[in-house]
Amino acid sequence: MGLFNDVIGHDRQKDLLLKAHRRRRLASSYLFSGEEGIGKKRFAIEFIKFLYCIDRGGDNGTDSCGLCRVCRNLQNLNHPDLLLIEPEGTISIEKVREAQDFLKMRPLEAPLKTLVVDDAETMTLQAANAFLKTLEEPPPHSLIILISSRPFMLPSTVRSRCLNISFQLLSQEQTEEVLKRVFPELTESERISLSRLVMGRPGLAMKMKPHLEVTEGLLKGDGISSGRLNREEISEMIEILRTILRDLLVYRCTGEERLLLNLNNKRLVRRGSNTITTTDIIDVYNNLSFIKENLHYNPNTALVQNVIEVEIRRLLK
Numbered sequence: 001m002g003l004f005n006d007v008i009g010h011d012r013q014k015d016l017l018l019k020a021h022r023r024r025r026l027a028s029s030y031l032f033s034g035e036e037g038i039g040k041k042r043f044a045i046e047f048i049k050f051l052y053c054i055d056r057g058g059d060n061g062t063d064s065c066g067l068c069r070v071c072r073n074l075q076n077l078n079h080p081d082l083l084l085i086e087p088e089g090t091i092s093i094e095k096v097r098e099a100q101d102f103l104k105m106r107p108l109e110a111p112l113k114t115l116v117v118d119d120a121e122t123m124t125l126q127a128a129n130a131f132l133k134t135l136e137e138p139p140p141h142s143l144i145i146l147i148s149s150r151p152f153m154l155p156s157t158v159r160s161r162c163l164n165i166s167f168q169l170l171s172q173e174q175t176e177e178v179l180k181r182v183f184p185e186l187t188e189s190e191r192i193s194l195s196r197l198v199m200g201r202p203g204l205a206m207k208m209k210p211h212l213e214v215t216e217g218l219l220k221g222d223g224i225s226s227g228r229l230n231r232e233e234i235s236e237m238i239e240i241l242r243t244i245l246r247d248l249l250v251y252r253c254t255g256e257e258r259l260l261l262n263l264n265n266k267r268l269v270r271r272g273s274n275t276i277t278t279t280d281i282i283d284v285y286n287n288l289s290f291i292k293e294n295l296h297y298n299p300n301t302a303l304v305q306n307v308i309e310v311e312i313r314r315l316l317k
């Protein structure tokens with residue numbers, strides 16, 4: 001089956017949507033849920049390409065051409081029948097109203113008007129309540145795709161009005177394949193190292209790569225040298241630190257280097273696993289996880305950076 005040839009993995013989800021489309025049984029609202037960085041938004045855009053492509057080979061065609069004007073416009077997220085909403089901190093009621101006005105209009109050239117809401121769980125309660133009306137009575141010729149890596153934060157009333165399609169982590173091989181496309185300049189060993197680090201979430205590699213150096217400096221005891229980080233940068237850094245803590249624990253228990261994810265920090269892990277106690281590793285891991293989970297409450301990032309530095313010093317003592 002060739003639907004969305006450009007998307008690596010997620011075959012079950014492709015199959016499900018293709019079958020629904022063939023039977024003319026697409027739902028009016030979907031929720032694409034699953035961990036951050038596994039390609040949910042990319043998948044949504046490729047699906048819309050498939051629906052809108054003018055050179056697909058009719059209803060039996062199984063893939064968009066990728067070349068026609070429509071495919072190219074969608075690739076650039078520039079199509080009059082597509083609206084993508086992304087949070088600016090949160091998704092406000094004004095954004096939702098804009099989306100509602102967009103969906104009410106007839107499609108200009110595509111068979112449907114499609115609204116994609118990324119990080120849908122960041123809708124304010126007021127926005128979610130307003131949006132509920134659209135989900136209950138979707139305008140004809142409209143398709144709504146909500147995307148969320150934390151679907152449990154969406155009001156259940158919103159969740160229950162969408163057909164949920166859950167996405168899983170990619171395999172190590174699939175992750176490497178994605179990284180090969182995105183970072184053709186990486187050597188094979190760098191690619192393997194990075195793909196181990198992101199554990200099936202290639203989207204994180206794109207965000208993490210710039211922070212690897214900062215994290216390594218932090219682990220050498222230099223503190224966070226690159227100045228004030230924003231919430232997203234802190235989140236990426238915690239993600240890298242957690243994989244290192246995981247490595248410390250694994251190496252302490254097994255002594256096997258081949259099980260490590262973080263190939264750049266082998267020496268640190270070898271040394272650390274002799275001096276750091278298991279309790280300390282687990283404590284720091286839990287504390288960093290707590291910080292990451294609460295970043296969306298918009299804490300003072302300078303303070304958060306200090307707390308992270310204190311936590312890491314516990315490991316370096």
Ligand SMILES: [Zn+2]
Binds near residue numbers: 054055056064069070
């Ligand atoms: Zn096309």
